[in-house]
Amino acid sequence: MTGAIAPSRREEHRMRAVVAGATGLIGSKTDARLRDHGVEVALVSRSEGVDVTTGQRLPEALRGADVVVDVTDAPSRAETVSGEFFRTATSNLLEAARSAGAERCVVLSVVGADRLRAGYFRAKAEQEERVRRSPIPHSIVRATPFFESVEDVSRSVSYKDSVHVAPVLTRSVATDDVAAAVAHVSVGVPLFGVLEVAGPDEGRLDELTAKLLAAQGDTRAVIADAHAPFFGVELQEGTLLPEAGADLGHRTFTEWLARR
Numbered sequence: 034m035t036g037a038i039a040p041s042r043r044e045e046h047r048m049r050a051v052v053a054g055a056t057g058l059i060g061s062k063t064d065a066r067l068r069d070h071g072v073e074v075a076l077v078s079r080s081e082g083v084d085v086t087t088g089q090r091l092p093e094a095l096r097g098a099d100v101v102v103d104v105t106d107a108p109s110r111a112e113t114v115s116g117e118f119f120r121t122a123t124s125n126l127l128e129a130a131r132s133a134g135a136e137r138c139v140v141l142s143v144v145g146a147d148r149l150r151a152g153y154f155r156a157k158a159e160q161e162e163r164v165r166r167s168p169i170p171h172s173i174v175r176a177t178p179f180f181e182s183v184e185d186v187s188r189s190v191s192y193k194d195s196v197h198v199a200p201v202l203t204r205s206v207a208t209d210d211v212a213a214a215v216a217h218v219s220v221g222v223p224l225f226g227v228l229e230v231a232g233p234d235e236g237r238l239d240e241l242t243a244k245l246l247a248a249q250g251d252t253r254a255v256i257a258d259a260h261a262p263f264f265g266v267e268l269q270e271g272t273l274l275p276e277a278g279a280d281l282g283h284r285t286f287t288e289w290l291a292r293r
Protein backbone atom coordinates (compact mmCIF):
# COMPACT_ATOMS: atom_id res chain seq x y z
CA MET A 34 0.00 0.00 0.00
CA THR A 35 1.74 3.15 -1.20
CA GLY A 36 -1.04 5.60 -0.43
CA ALA A 37 -0.99 6.76 -4.05
CA ILE A 38 -4.38 7.34 -5.64
CA ALA A 39 -5.00 4.84 -8.46
CA PRO A 40 -5.64 6.57 -11.80
CA SER A 41 -9.24 6.37 -12.92
CA ARG A 42 -9.78 3.71 -15.56
CA ARG A 43 -12.65 5.69 -16.95
CA GLU A 44 -11.42 7.72 -19.89
CA GLU A 45 -13.51 10.57 -21.17
CA HIS A 46 -14.89 9.83 -24.63
CA ARG A 47 -13.83 12.40 -27.22
CA MET A 48 -16.35 12.82 -30.02
CA ARG A 49 -15.11 11.56 -33.37
CA ALA A 50 -16.46 13.11 -36.56
CA VAL A 51 -15.77 11.90 -40.06
CA VAL A 52 -15.99 14.73 -42.58
CA ALA A 53 -16.61 13.53 -46.13
CA GLY A 54 -15.50 16.21 -48.58
CA ALA A 55 -13.04 17.47 -45.98
CA THR A 56 -10.68 19.12 -48.47
CA GLY A 57 -13.43 21.16 -50.16
CA LEU A 58 -14.57 24.73 -49.66
CA ILE A 59 -16.99 23.86 -46.84
CA GLY A 60 -15.22 20.68 -45.68
CA SER A 61 -11.91 22.35 -44.82
CA LYS A 62 -13.69 25.04 -42.78
CA THR A 63 -15.98 22.50 -41.10
CA ASP A 64 -12.91 20.47 -40.12
CA ALA A 65 -11.40 23.57 -38.45
CA ARG A 66 -14.64 24.48 -36.67
CA LEU A 67 -15.14 20.92 -35.37
CA ARG A 68 -11.62 20.95 -33.95
CA ASP A 69 -12.51 24.25 -32.21
CA HIS A 70 -15.38 22.29 -30.60
CA GLY A 71 -12.79 19.77 -29.29
CA VAL A 72 -13.87 17.06 -31.73
CA GLU A 73 -11.45 14.50 -33.19
CA VAL A 74 -11.82 14.72 -36.98
CA ALA A 75 -11.10 12.12 -39.65
CA LEU A 76 -10.87 13.36 -43.22
CA VAL A 77 -12.51 11.71 -46.22
CA SER A 78 -11.72 12.72 -49.79
CA ARG A 79 -10.00 11.10 -52.73
CA SER A 80 -6.87 13.09 -51.96
CA GLU A 81 -6.92 11.39 -48.53
CA GLY A 82 -7.19 8.01 -50.30
CA VAL A 83 -10.91 7.45 -49.59
CA ASP A 84 -13.53 7.41 -52.34
CA VAL A 85 -17.23 7.73 -51.51
CA THR A 86 -18.36 6.63 -54.98
CA THR A 87 -16.25 3.48 -55.35
CA GLY A 88 -16.28 2.85 -51.59
CA GLN A 89 -12.48 2.52 -51.56
CA ARG A 90 -11.24 2.58 -47.92
CA LEU A 91 -14.61 3.94 -46.75
CA PRO A 92 -15.27 1.30 -44.02
CA GLU A 93 -11.82 1.91 -42.50
CA ALA A 94 -12.28 5.69 -42.64
CA LEU A 95 -15.61 5.56 -40.80
CA ARG A 96 -14.50 3.18 -38.06
CA GLY A 97 -15.27 4.64 -34.63
CA ALA A 98 -17.28 7.56 -36.04
CA ASP A 99 -19.86 9.14 -33.73
CA VAL A 100 -21.05 11.47 -36.47
CA VAL A 101 -20.63 11.38 -40.25
CA VAL A 102 -20.74 14.78 -41.92
CA ASP A 103 -21.35 14.79 -45.68
CA VAL A 104 -20.18 17.93 -47.46
CA THR A 105 -18.96 16.22 -50.63
CA ASP A 106 -19.62 17.49 -54.13
CA ALA A 107 -18.96 15.90 -57.49
CA PRO A 108 -15.76 16.68 -59.38
CA SER A 109 -17.80 17.72 -62.43
CA ARG A 110 -20.86 19.94 -62.82
CA ALA A 111 -22.55 17.27 -65.00
CA GLU A 112 -22.36 14.64 -62.23
CA THR A 113 -23.63 17.15 -59.65
CA VAL A 114 -26.62 18.23 -61.73
CA SER A 115 -27.60 14.72 -62.90
CA GLY A 116 -27.70 13.54 -59.30
CA GLU A 117 -25.52 10.57 -60.21
CA PHE A 118 -22.77 11.53 -57.76
CA PHE A 119 -25.08 12.17 -54.79
CA ARG A 120 -27.05 8.96 -55.40
CA THR A 121 -23.95 6.79 -55.16
CA ALA A 122 -22.01 8.82 -52.61
CA THR A 123 -24.88 9.23 -50.15
CA SER A 124 -25.91 5.56 -50.35
CA ASN A 125 -22.33 4.41 -49.77
CA LEU A 126 -21.79 6.86 -46.91
CA LEU A 127 -25.04 5.92 -45.16
CA GLU A 128 -24.35 2.21 -45.49
CA ALA A 129 -20.79 2.62 -44.20
CA ALA A 130 -22.04 4.84 -41.35
CA ARG A 131 -24.62 2.19 -40.36
CA SER A 132 -22.00 -0.57 -40.43
CA ALA A 133 -19.65 1.56 -38.34
CA GLY A 134 -22.39 2.14 -35.75
CA ALA A 135 -22.36 5.93 -36.16
CA GLU A 136 -24.90 7.67 -33.93
CA ARG A 137 -25.91 10.34 -36.42
CA CYS A 138 -25.26 11.89 -39.78
CA VAL A 139 -25.34 15.44 -41.09
CA VAL A 140 -25.70 16.43 -44.74
CA LEU A 141 -25.34 19.79 -46.46
CA SER A 142 -28.11 20.56 -48.94
CA VAL A 143 -29.31 23.64 -50.75
CA VAL A 144 -32.09 26.14 -49.98
CA GLY A 145 -34.82 25.54 -52.57
CA ALA A 146 -34.33 21.76 -52.75
CA ASP A 147 -37.89 21.31 -51.45
CA ARG A 148 -39.35 23.81 -53.92
CA LEU A 149 -37.64 23.48 -57.29
CA ARG A 150 -37.75 19.89 -58.50
CA ALA A 151 -35.33 20.17 -61.39
CA GLY A 152 -31.64 19.50 -62.10
CA TYR A 153 -29.31 20.30 -59.21
CA PHE A 154 -32.20 21.06 -56.83
CA ARG A 155 -33.85 17.71 -57.55
CA ALA A 156 -30.50 15.96 -57.06
CA LYS A 157 -30.15 17.56 -53.63
CA ALA A 158 -33.81 16.78 -52.74
CA GLU A 159 -33.17 13.11 -53.57
CA GLN A 160 -30.04 13.19 -51.44
CA GLU A 161 -32.07 14.60 -48.53
CA GLU A 162 -34.70 11.89 -49.03
CA ARG A 163 -32.06 9.15 -48.83
CA VAL A 164 -30.85 10.60 -45.55
CA ARG A 165 -34.41 10.80 -44.15
CA ARG A 166 -35.11 7.19 -45.10
CA SER A 167 -31.93 5.93 -43.45
CA PRO A 168 -32.24 4.42 -39.96
CA ILE A 169 -29.44 6.71 -38.75
CA PRO A 170 -30.62 9.80 -36.84
CA HIS A 171 -29.98 12.78 -39.09
CA SER A 172 -29.72 16.54 -39.45
CA ILE A 173 -30.00 18.38 -42.76
CA VAL A 174 -28.44 21.81 -43.19
CA ARG A 175 -29.60 23.78 -46.25
CA ALA A 176 -27.57 26.77 -47.41
CA THR A 177 -28.31 29.55 -49.87
CA PRO A 178 -25.76 30.12 -52.68
CA PHE A 179 -22.26 30.72 -51.35
CA PHE A 180 -20.64 34.06 -52.22
CA GLU A 181 -18.20 32.03 -54.34
CA SER A 182 -21.17 30.80 -56.43
CA VAL A 183 -21.72 34.31 -57.73
CA GLU A 184 -18.43 33.80 -59.60
CA ASP A 185 -19.91 30.67 -61.22
CA VAL A 186 -23.01 32.67 -62.11
CA SER A 187 -20.87 35.38 -63.72
CA ARG A 188 -19.28 32.72 -65.97
CA SER A 189 -22.43 30.75 -66.71
CA VAL A 190 -24.21 32.74 -69.45
CA SER A 191 -21.36 34.94 -70.51
CA TYR A 192 -20.84 36.89 -73.73
CA LYS A 193 -18.16 39.30 -74.94
CA ASP A 194 -19.95 42.40 -73.64
CA SER A 195 -22.52 41.02 -71.24
CA VAL A 196 -23.43 38.45 -68.63
CA HIS A 197 -27.02 37.19 -68.28
CA VAL A 198 -28.28 36.54 -64.77
CA ALA A 199 -31.73 35.74 -63.36
CA PRO A 200 -32.87 38.75 -61.26
CA VAL A 201 -34.11 36.71 -58.31
CA LEU A 202 -33.78 37.62 -54.66
CA THR A 203 -31.44 35.62 -52.48
CA ARG A 204 -29.51 35.80 -49.24
CA SER A 205 -26.15 34.63 -50.46
CA VAL A 206 -23.94 33.38 -47.64
CA ALA A 207 -20.28 33.15 -46.58
CA THR A 208 -18.78 29.67 -46.49
CA ASP A 209 -17.42 30.52 -43.00
CA ASP A 210 -20.99 30.95 -41.77
CA VAL A 211 -22.15 27.72 -43.46
CA ALA A 212 -19.26 25.73 -42.00
CA ALA A 213 -19.93 27.16 -38.53
CA ALA A 214 -23.56 26.02 -38.78
CA VAL A 215 -22.63 22.56 -40.07
CA ALA A 216 -20.12 22.09 -37.24
CA HIS A 217 -22.59 23.36 -34.62
CA VAL A 218 -25.31 20.97 -35.82
CA SER A 219 -22.80 18.10 -36.00
CA VAL A 220 -21.95 18.31 -32.30
CA GLY A 221 -25.59 18.62 -31.23
CA VAL A 222 -28.48 16.20 -30.99
CA PRO A 223 -29.99 15.10 -34.33
CA LEU A 224 -32.61 17.51 -35.66
CA PHE A 225 -34.57 14.88 -37.60
CA GLY A 226 -35.27 17.88 -39.79
CA VAL A 227 -33.75 20.88 -41.52
CA LEU A 228 -31.82 23.96 -40.44
CA GLU A 229 -31.54 26.61 -43.15
CA VAL A 230 -28.53 28.93 -43.24
CA ALA A 231 -28.39 32.20 -45.17
CA GLY A 232 -26.51 35.48 -45.35
CA PRO A 233 -27.46 38.62 -43.39
CA ASP A 234 -28.52 40.66 -46.44
CA GLU A 235 -31.13 40.18 -49.11
CA GLY A 236 -30.05 41.07 -52.64
CA ARG A 237 -30.78 40.16 -56.24
CA LEU A 238 -28.48 37.73 -57.98
CA ASP A 239 -27.93 40.12 -60.92
CA GLU A 240 -26.98 42.95 -58.52
CA LEU A 241 -24.49 40.74 -56.67
CA THR A 242 -22.98 39.73 -60.02
CA ALA A 243 -22.68 43.38 -61.04
CA LYS A 244 -20.86 44.15 -57.76
CA LEU A 245 -18.50 41.23 -58.33
CA LEU A 246 -17.69 42.29 -61.90
CA ALA A 247 -17.13 45.91 -60.81
CA ALA A 248 -14.75 44.74 -58.06
CA GLN A 249 -12.85 42.72 -60.68
CA GLY A 250 -12.66 45.68 -63.07
CA ASP A 251 -14.79 43.69 -65.54
CA THR A 252 -16.76 46.17 -67.65
CA ARG A 253 -19.30 43.74 -69.10
CA ALA A 254 -22.94 44.66 -68.57
CA VAL A 255 -25.09 42.44 -66.37
CA ILE A 256 -28.40 41.76 -68.11
CA ALA A 257 -31.35 40.75 -65.92
CA ASP A 258 -32.69 37.69 -67.74
CA ALA A 259 -35.40 35.58 -66.08
CA HIS A 260 -34.48 32.62 -68.31
CA ALA A 261 -30.74 32.61 -67.51
CA PRO A 262 -30.02 29.23 -65.89
CA PHE A 263 -28.55 28.78 -62.41
CA PHE A 264 -26.67 25.46 -62.08
CA GLY A 265 -28.55 24.49 -65.25
CA VAL A 266 -31.99 25.33 -63.85
CA GLU A 267 -34.39 28.19 -64.63
CA LEU A 268 -35.10 29.86 -61.29
CA GLN A 269 -38.39 31.06 -59.87
CA GLU A 270 -38.68 34.04 -57.52
CA GLY A 271 -38.36 32.77 -53.95
CA THR A 272 -36.39 29.61 -54.76
CA LEU A 273 -33.14 31.04 -53.38
CA LEU A 274 -34.67 32.60 -50.27
CA PRO A 275 -34.68 30.72 -46.95
CA GLU A 276 -37.76 29.99 -44.88
CA ALA A 277 -38.55 32.19 -41.86
CA GLY A 278 -36.47 31.14 -38.89
CA ALA A 279 -33.30 30.50 -40.88
CA ASP A 280 -29.96 30.91 -39.16
CA LEU A 281 -28.54 34.18 -40.56
CA GLY A 282 -24.77 34.48 -40.83
CA HIS A 283 -22.72 37.58 -40.01
CA ARG A 284 -20.45 38.05 -42.99
CA THR A 285 -21.66 40.28 -45.80
CA PHE A 286 -21.01 40.05 -49.53
CA THR A 287 -19.31 43.48 -49.43
CA GLU A 288 -16.90 42.28 -46.71
CA TRP A 289 -16.19 39.12 -48.70
CA LEU A 290 -15.49 41.15 -51.85
CA ALA A 291 -13.12 43.43 -49.96
CA ARG A 292 -11.19 40.45 -48.53
CA ARG A 293 -10.66 38.72 -51.88
Ligand SMILES: NC(=O)c1ccc[n+]([C@@H]2O[C@H](COP(=O)([O-])OP(=O)(O)OC[C@H]3O[C@@H](n4cnc5c(N)ncnc54)[C@H](OP(=O)(O)O)[C@@H]3O)[C@@H](O)[C@H]2O)c1
Nearest residue numbers: 054055056057058059078079080084085105106178179182
Ligand atom coordinates in the same frame (compact mmCIF):
# COMPACT_ATOMS: atom_id res chain seq x y z
N1 LIG B 1 -22.12 26.14 -54.07
C1 LIG B 1 -23.15 26.55 -53.37
O1 LIG B 1 -23.54 27.73 -53.44
C2 LIG B 1 -23.88 25.59 -52.45
C3 LIG B 1 -25.01 26.03 -51.77
C4 LIG B 1 -25.65 25.14 -50.90
C5 LIG B 1 -25.15 23.87 -50.71
N2 LIG B 1 -24.04 23.46 -51.41
C6 LIG B 1 -23.54 22.10 -51.17
O2 LIG B 1 -22.36 22.19 -50.39
C7 LIG B 1 -21.62 20.96 -50.52
C8 LIG B 1 -20.13 21.24 -50.50
O3 LIG B 1 -19.79 22.08 -51.57
P1 LIG B 1 -18.29 22.64 -51.74
O4 LIG B 1 -18.40 23.84 -52.63
O5 LIG B 1 -17.60 22.77 -50.41
O6 LIG B 1 -17.64 21.44 -52.57
P2 LIG B 1 -16.13 21.38 -53.14
O7 LIG B 1 -15.32 22.55 -52.70
O8 LIG B 1 -16.23 21.09 -54.60
O9 LIG B 1 -15.53 20.10 -52.39
C9 LIG B 1 -15.96 18.81 -52.72
C10 LIG B 1 -15.28 17.82 -51.77
O10 LIG B 1 -15.76 16.51 -52.10
C11 LIG B 1 -14.62 15.66 -52.26
N3 LIG B 1 -14.93 14.59 -53.21
C12 LIG B 1 -15.32 14.70 -54.50
N4 LIG B 1 -15.49 13.46 -55.05
C13 LIG B 1 -15.21 12.57 -54.07
C14 LIG B 1 -15.20 11.14 -54.00
N5 LIG B 1 -15.53 10.39 -55.05
N6 LIG B 1 -14.83 10.56 -52.84
C15 LIG B 1 -14.48 11.30 -51.74
N7 LIG B 1 -14.50 12.65 -51.74
C16 LIG B 1 -14.85 13.28 -52.89
C17 LIG B 1 -13.51 16.59 -52.75
O11 LIG B 1 -12.21 16.08 -52.51
P3 LIG B 1 -11.37 15.23 -53.62
O12 LIG B 1 -11.51 15.97 -54.91
O13 LIG B 1 -9.99 15.17 -53.06
O14 LIG B 1 -12.00 13.89 -53.67
C18 LIG B 1 -13.77 17.80 -51.88
O15 LIG B 1 -13.20 17.58 -50.60
C19 LIG B 1 -22.18 20.28 -51.77
O16 LIG B 1 -22.93 19.15 -51.39
C20 LIG B 1 -23.11 21.31 -52.39
O17 LIG B 1 -24.22 20.73 -53.02
C21 LIG B 1 -23.41 24.29 -52.26
